[in-house]
Amino acid sequence: MDKATLASYLQPVRLPPDPRVLVGTATSDDAGVVRLTPDLALVQTVDFFPPMVDDAGWFGRITAANALSDVYAMGGTPHSCVDVLALPDDVPPWIPGEILNGAIEKVVEAGAVLVGGHTITDKELKFGLSVTGTVHPDRIVTNAGARAGDVLVLTKPLGSGFLCTALKKEALSDAEALALMEVMATLNRAAGEAMVETGVHAATDITGFGMLGHACGMADGAGLTFRLRARSLPRMEALDATRIRKYVCGGLKRNLAYGAGTSRVRFAADVSDDDKAVVADPQTSGGLLIAVAPDRLATLLAALERRGVATRAVVGEVLPRSDATLEVV
Numbered sequence: 001m002d003k004a005t006l007a008s009y010l011q012p013v014r015l016p017p018d019p020r021v022l023v024g025t026a027t028s029d030d031a032g033v034v035r036l037t038p039d040l041a042l043v044q045t046v047d048f049f050p051p052m053v054d055d056a057g058w059f060g061r062i063t064a065a066n067a068l069s070d071v072y073a074m075g076g077t078p079h080s081c082v083d084v085l086a087l088p089d090d091v092p093p094w095i096p097g098e099i100l101n102g103a104i105e106k107v108v109e110a111g112a113v114l115v116g117g118h119t120i121t122d123k124e125l126k127f128g129l130s131v132t133g134t135v136h137p138d139r140i141v142t143n144a145g146a147r148a149g150d151v152l153v154l155t156k157p158l159g160s161g162f163l164c165t166a167l168k169k170e171a172l173s174d175a176e177a178l179a180l181m182e183v184m185a186t187l188n189r190a191a192g193e194a195m196v197e198t199g200v201h202a203a204t205d206i207t208g209f210g211m212l213g214h215a216c217g218m219a220d221g222a223g224l225t226f227r228l229r230a231r232s233l234p235r236m237e238a239l240d241a242t243r244i245r246k247y248v249c250g251g252l253k254r255n256l257a258y259g260a261g262t263s264r265v266r267f268a269a270d271v272s273d274d275d276k277a278v279v280a281d282p283q284t285s286g287g288l289l290i291a292v293a294p295d296r297l298a299t300l301l302a303a304l305e306r307r308g309v310a311t312r313a314v315v316g317e318v319l320p321r322s323d324a325t326l327e328v329v
Contacts, residue, residue, distance in 0.1 A: 010025070013025075019035075020034050020035050021033070021034055021035075022034065022035050022041055022137060022140060023074070023140060023142055027142060027143060027144040027217075027221040028143070028217050028221070029074065029142050029143050029144070029204075029221075030045065030069075030070040030071075030073040030074055030143065030204055030205055031043050031044060031045035031070040031071055031073070031074050031076070031131075031133075032044050032045070033074060033076075033135065033137075033140055035137055038137070039136060039137070040134060040136070040137070041134065041135050041136070041137045041140065042132060042133075042134060043071050043074050043076035043078075043131075043132070043133040043134060043135050044130070044131070044132055044133075045067065045070035045071060045130070045131050046067070046084070046128065046129070046130040046131070047063075047066055047067040047070065047128050047129065048063070048067075048084045048086075048126050048127055048128020048129070049063070049126060049127075049128060049284075050124050050125060050126050051125060051127075052160075052164045052184075052284050053164070053167060053177075053181055054167075055181070056094075056095050056098035056099045056102065057098045057099070057101060057102035058102060058181045058185065059099055059102065059127065060098065060099040060100060060101065060102025060103035060104075060105075060106075060127065061102040061103065061105055061106050061181075061185040062181065062184040062185045062284060062285050063099075063103060063127050063128055063129065063285075064081075064102070064103035064104075064105075064106035064107055064129055065106050065184065065185050065186065065187050065188075065285045066128075066184075066207065066284060066285035067081070067128055067129035067130075067131050068081075068106065068107070068110050068112070068129070068131055068187060068188070068189075069187070069188045069205040069207075069285060069288075070131065070205065071131055071133035071192075072187070072188040072189055072191065072192030072205070072288070073141070073143075073188070073192065073203050073204055073205040073288055074133075074135060074140060074141055074142070074203075075135055075139055075140055075141035075192065075195070075196045075203070076133040076134060076135035076140075076192075077111070077133050077134055077135070078110050078111070078112040078131050078132070078133040079112050079113070079132055079133055079134060080112055080113050080114075080115050080131075080132050081107050081112055081113070081114045081115070081129045081130065081131050081132070082114070082115060082116050082117045082118070082129070082130050083100065083103065083114065083116075083117030083118075083127065083128070083129055083130075084117060084118055084126070084127070084128045084129070084130065085099070085100075085117060085118070085119045085120075085126070085127050086119070086120050086121070086122035086124070086125060086126040086127070087119060087120075087121060087122065087125060088121070088122065088123060088124065088125055089121060091125060095125070096119075099127050100114075103127070103129065106185065106187060107129075109187060109189075110187055110189055112131070112133075114129075139196065141195065141196070141200060141202065141203045142202060142221070143202055143203065143204040143214075143217055143218045143221050144202065144218070144221025144222050145201045145202035145221075145222065145291070146201050146202040146218055146219070146221075146222040146224055146226075146291035146318045147201050147222070147224075147291070147293070147318065148224055148318055148319060148320045149293070149294060149317070149318060150201055150202075150291040150292060150293060150294070150317065150318040151291070151292055151293075151294055151297050151314060151316075151317055151318075152215075152226065152228070152289060152290070152291055152314070152315050152316040152317060152318065153289070153290045153292060153297070153300060153301070153304075153312065153313065153314055153315065154206070154211075154233065154234060154287050154288070154289050154290075154311065154313045154315045155188065155191040155287035155288045155290070155304065155309050155311050155312065155313075156183060156186070156188075156206070156234075156283075156286050156287025156288075156311050157183065157234040157235050157236045157237075157287075157311055157313075158206070158210075158211060158233055158234065158235055158236070158239075158278055158281055158283060158286070159235050159236035159238070159239035159278065159281060160180065160183070160184055160236065160281075160282075160283050160284050160285075160286065161210070161249050161251060161252060161281040161282040161283060161284070162239055162243050162244055162247045162248070162249075162252075162277075162281055163176070163180045163236060163238055163239060163243065163247070164180070164249070164284060165247035165248065165249045166238075166243055166246075166247040167180065169247065171243075171246075171247065172238060176237075176238040179236070179237065179238065180236065180238065183236060184284050184285040185285065186285075188205060188287065188288050190304070190307035190308060190309050191287065191288045191290075191304060191307075191309050192288065193303075193307060194300060194303035194304045194306075194307050194309065195288065195290050195292070195300065195303075197303050198292065198296055198299050198300040198303050199296060200290050200291060200292040200293075200296070200300065201291045201292065201293065202218055202221075202222065202290070202291040203288050203289065203290045203291065204217065204218055204288070204289055205286060205287065205288050205289070206283045206286030206287055206288075206289055207282070207283055207284065207285070207286055208251060208282045208283070208284075209255060209258075209282070210251075210252070210255045210279065210280045210281050210282050210283060211228065211233065211278075211279050211280070211281075211283075211289070212255050212256070212258070212259050212265060212279045212280040212326065213255055213258060213259075213280075214289060215228060215289065215316075215326050216259070216264050216265070216325045216326050218289065218291065219318075219325045219326060220325055222291075222318070223321055224318050224319060224320065224321050225318070225319040225320065225321050225322045225324055225325060225326070225327060226316060226317075226318055226319070226325070226326050226327070227316045227317050227318075227319055227326075227327040227328075227329060228279065228315055228316040228326065228327070228328050228329070229315060229316055229328075229329055230271050230272075230275035230276075230278070230279060230328050230329065231275065232313060232314065232315045232316070233275075233278060233279065233313065233315055234311050234313040234315075235278060239278075241274055244274045244277050244278065245274070245277075248277070249282060251282035252277060252280050252281055252282060255280035255281075255282060256276065256277075256280045259280065259326070264324065264325040264326060265324065265325065265326045265327075265328065266324040266326070266327050266328070267328045268327070268328065268329040271328055271329065275328075276328070279328055287311060289315075291318055297314070301314075
């Protein structure tokens with residue numbers, strides 16, 4: 001679903017204000033935050049979807065990493081999870097256990113626990129987690145806190161939308177498929193800890209709306225303009241021009257249409273169609289996009305490297321608001 005359609009569905013919804021809600025729906029953040037005490041706030045999120053890979057265990061790992069990422073993007077620490085599982089009547093009996101065991105691996109890696117869940121019968125298999133975490137109320141990282149002059153850093157390579165489509169068509173080698181699944185299943189824990197240690201202004205994780213949609217969300221939340229350098233965006237090793245053009249999913253078209261239809265996105269004349277596609281490619285369990293003050297950039301990059309975060313790409317900057325939400329040059 002594209003951002004404009006989602007916004008239209010939610011437009012009639014009226015949530016009553018509550019002083020306990022520190023982060024709600026207004027800025028389309030990654031998770032909600034509710035104050036419990038002066039020194040403690042609850043971070044809550046839920047995410048689920050149908051399989052993007054055929055291997056049940058990897059599906060569980062990737063889905064869990066994706067759900068946990070929303071807490072890390074807020075600067076929080078995940079503590080407990082419950083699963084949401086939709087199963088067709090004809091699902092092989094070993095599949096649910098494989099999915100759950102894969103997810104549990106990542107939950108344990110995150111230092112959290114899986115305490116239960118809910119299962120229904122559905123026509124299509126779906127799986128996900130609701131995650132509860134905590135954060136100090138004064139140290140919440142939202143997607144709306146960027147400041148003019150900030151530098152933008154991305155912590156995972158792009159291209160999972162193209163490559164998942166290629167995988168479904170059996171167009172990846174075994175090594176390429178494994179590398180893709182490993183990137184998607186990598187927790188954003190280390191990146192989240194690095195940004196909290198550094199003290200950054202804003203962050204979000206890159207998922208289904210792609211760099212295009214999530215960068216627009218951060219820029220709108222801050223009332224500023226983001227500029228991305230297309231050739232600085234890191235790409236997965238298996239992503240080449242042929243795969244960009246051949247393995248296009250529906251989400252890519254929706255993301256590009258969102259940018260064009262709202263005049264939010266301005267592409268420089270020399271940005272190629274392939275580069276535009278990479279900017280809009282829907283990601284599964286992507287990295288964190290972080291806005292950090294220039295004088296803290298070196299500290300952030302060093303903290304990411306020290307924690308073993310392989311991708312530490314400086315991809316753009318934050319500008320005063322112009323007539324565009326996002327500039328891609």
